[in-house]
Amino acid sequence: MSFGSVDVFCHLSLEISRGEFVAVVGPSGCGKTTLLNLLSGFLKPSSGSVHCSGRVRMVYQQDSLFPWQTAAQNIALGLRDLTSEAERERQLKGMLRLINLEEFAEHYPHQLSGGMRQRVELARALAGDTDILLLDEPFSSLDYLTRLRMRRELALMLDELPRTVVLVTHDIEEAAQLADRILVLSERPARICRELHVTARRPREPTHPEVVETVHHVLTELGLVAQDKVIIPRSVS
Numbered sequence: 001m002s003f004g005s006v007d008v009f010c011h012l013s014l015e016i017s018r019g020e021f022v023a024v025v026g027p028s029g030c031g032k033t034t035l036l037n038l039l040s041g042f043l044k045p046s047s048g049s050v051h052c053s054g055r056v057r058m059v060y061q062q063d064s065l066f067p068w069q070t071a072a073q074n075i076a077l078g079l080r081d082l083t084s085e086a087e088r089e090r091q092l093k094g095m096l097r098l099i100n101l102e103e104f105a106e107h108y109p110h111q112l113s114g115g116m117r118q119r120v121e122l123a124r125a126l127a128g129d130t131d132i133l134l135l136d137e138p139f140s141s142l143d144y145l146t147r148l149r150m151r152r153e154l155a156l157m158l159d160e161l162p163r164t165v166v167l168v169t170h171d172i173e174e175a176a177q178l179a180d181r182i183l184v185l186s187e188r189p190a191r192i193c194r195e196l197h198v199t200a201r202r203p204r205e206p207t208h209p210e211v212v213e214t215v216h217h218v219l220t221e222l223g224l225v226a227q228d229k230v231i232i233p234r235s236v237s
Contacts, residue, residue: 009034010191012035016166020181021158021180022179023169023182024168025183029188036166039052039132054131057130058133058135059135061140065117065120065121066109068108070105071109076127079091091127092127095127098160099120113146115149118138118139118142122138136168137169137170140170147171147174156203159202172218176212176218182195182214182218183195193221
């Protein structure tokens with residue numbers, strides 16, 4: 001992928017399996033969001049091809065809820081392809097129950113906290129027959145404690161409604177807590193310089209030994225931790 005004389009990716013090859021959760025990390029400006037836009041079909045590659053099997057929805061850094069619609073109405077947009085009104089209503093109630101916002105169904109976005117709005121955004125993206133979920137820094141605007149809660153919420157939601165997920169994030173801890181596989185991109189023109197697999201069952205705590213070890217490996221790959229520095233994770237009860 002190139003923009004004029006700027007090569008973003010060169011000979012990038014990537015395959016993501018159905019149901020896999022992949023996180024993409026790397027230096028600022030290396031093309032992480034561009035990769036999501038290629039996967040979504042919003043951009044076409046300068047050469048080569050992208051093949052995507054399934055219906056794609058994307059969640060951005062800032063929530064894109066319609067301010068004139070309630071939480072329930074925003075989620076219902078994800079169900080608009082269902083022809084049965086009774087089925088739409090059933091699934092809508094199920095999504096509100098899943099994100100624990102049944103009491104706030106008739107609230108408008110400005111009446112919800114940042115974490116609540118992001119839960120509504122995720123529910124809208126997961127609603128209906130979505131196969132692939134593309135997440136572009138979905139929790140970056142939230143405070144740290146809310147981000148921790150949202151990671152757990154997302155893990156639990158995906159446990160109930162499995163999807164193929166590609167997450168772009170600057171938060172390496174977030175990637176290690178959520179993903180099955182982490183792709184570390186190099187500087188432009190970006191290539192995959194390392195792949196890391198995380199096998200611990202979700203939801204994972206940030207202090208889980210495998211999460212701590214994976215964060216260390218990514219930081220080392222990015223040159224942010226000395227190669228010989230050893231991190232000893234705290235024990236997890």
